Amino acid sequence: xxxxxxxxxxxxxxxxxxxxxxxxxxxxxxxxxxxxxxxxxxxxxxxxxxxxxxxxxxxxxxxxxxxxxxxxxxxxxxxxxxxxxxxxxxxxxxxxxxxxxxxxxxxxxxxxxxxxxxxxxxxxxxxxxxxxxxxxxxxxxxxxxxxxxxxxxxxxxxxxxxxxxxxxxxxxxxxxxxxxxxxxxxxxxxxxxxxxxxxxxxxxxxxxxxxxxxxxxxxxxxxxxxxxxxxxxxxxxxxxxxxxxxxxxxxxxxxxxxxxxxxxxxxxxxxxxxxxxxxxxxxxxxxxxxxxxxxxxxxxxxxxxxxxxxxxxxxxxxxxxxxxxxxxxxxxxxxxxxxxxxxxxxxxxxxxxxxxxxxxxxxxxxxxxxxxxxxxxxxxxxxxxxxxx
Numbered sequence: 078x079x080x081x082x083x084x085x086x087x088x089x090x091x092x093x094x095x096x097x098x099x100x101x102x103x104x105x106x107x108x109x110x111x112x113x114x115x116x117x118x119x120x121x122x123x124x125x126x127x128x129x130x131x132x133x134x135x136x137x138x139x140x141x142x143x144x145x146x147x148x149x150x151x152x153x154x155x156x157x158x159x160x161x162x163x164x165x166x167x168x169x170x171x172x173x174x175x176x177x178x179x180x181x182x183x184x185x186x187x188x189x190x191x192x193x194x195x196x197x198x199x200x201x202x203x204x205x206x207x208x209x210x211x212x213x214x215x216x217x218x219x220x221x222x223x224x225x226x227x228x229x230x231x232x233x234x235x236x237x238x239x240x241x242x243x244x245x246x247x248x249x250x251x252x253x254x255x256x257x258x259x260x261x262x263x264x265x266x267x268x269x270x271x272x273x274x275x276x277x278x279x280x281x282x283x284x285x286x287x288x289x290x291x292x293x294x295x296x297x298x299x300x301x302x303x304x305x306x307x308x309x310x311x312x313x314x315x316x317x318x319x320x321x322x323x324x325x326x327x328x329x330x331x332x333x334x335x336x337x338x339x340x341x342x343x344x345x346x347x348x349x350x351x352x353x354x355x356x357x358x359x360x361x362x363x364x365x366x367x368x369x370x371x372x373x374x375x376x377x378x379x380x381x382x383x384x385x386x387x388x389x390x391x392x393x394x395x396x397x398x399x400x401x402x403x404x405x406x407x408x409x410x411x412x413x414x415x416x417x418x419x420x421x422x423x424x425x426x427x428x429x430x431x432x433x434x435x436x437x438x439x440x441x442x443x444x445x446x447x448x449x450x451x452x453x454x455x456x457x458x459x460x461x462x463x464x465x466x
Contacts, residue, residue: 082109085176087156089115091366092350093182096373098447101147103381112150124437126202127237131244132212159322161343185351188312194289199309218305219245226304229311230254242277243404251280263419266411273403327354336391336462347376356463359416370454391461400433408433
């Protein structure tokens, strides 16, 4: 008797979308039913959220359109609970979806709970609708020659600050970070980054933020940085759904997985992208599209192999680059070693801009091609994941 295998994928971001599409192709000749769950019918390009915040319009990609012809069922809604014992997911507290295998691809978001006032007075790039509202407010502040403060000196903060300053040169933009912006880069790439920040007139302020006020950001020293608008990009949090369901998670709420990215407590659950605590000999995998999409492709292939009664080798991955846009006409690309430490080579200027745009625009074409062929998304072989994180 050929029993239908029910596979539910939670989250239609970069990783969930690729996992679902690749699974559909790899299992097209088998009795498999794939359901993709996501709150919005629109595919969110997280790599481009800073562009929306600066006032740019992006293409409107609809998830049902991307799934056309794949046989994947799309359910619009939010997963509100998981019952690993009964093996089902509840969507919006009303719809129950049974599963034989669950792919947990609920990504991360910016954490505004770590500093007082951030949730009340700062904007984030967590949602395209909020990013659009921020852009509308930004136009008003720009017309007044006001000040925008971007909190967080990571890649997201750098891209947001430079995009805003490039699009609105009449604004005063301040970037606040605990350490030097671009500290993860090599000396030469970081020097180029600082020259770009100078060219765009972005003020850098080093310090720890203790409070966000309606019109200022307060540092731990008591210094107040005036702000007509505050954009928060520091800190990451994941959905609490897995921990609430009794699935084993680490201190950050990520699902603890084995070397094949399966939950160590519930092997019928596969965690990918930002949701998985994956550890290598050199350290823990951090959530990026660069690492997330390979986890999705690997998991789709692993599930397909399991359905054929075959085993999979441990997940392997190595970082390759740190691409950073510096407005629309500039960028810096730091090429890295497998452990994400800076390598010798870097790229700047127009070539780097073209390179960064190629990276940012690649996921949707990859999705479309994945309906017909298995697209390689792994950039470099690395050490295999350890059995536990």
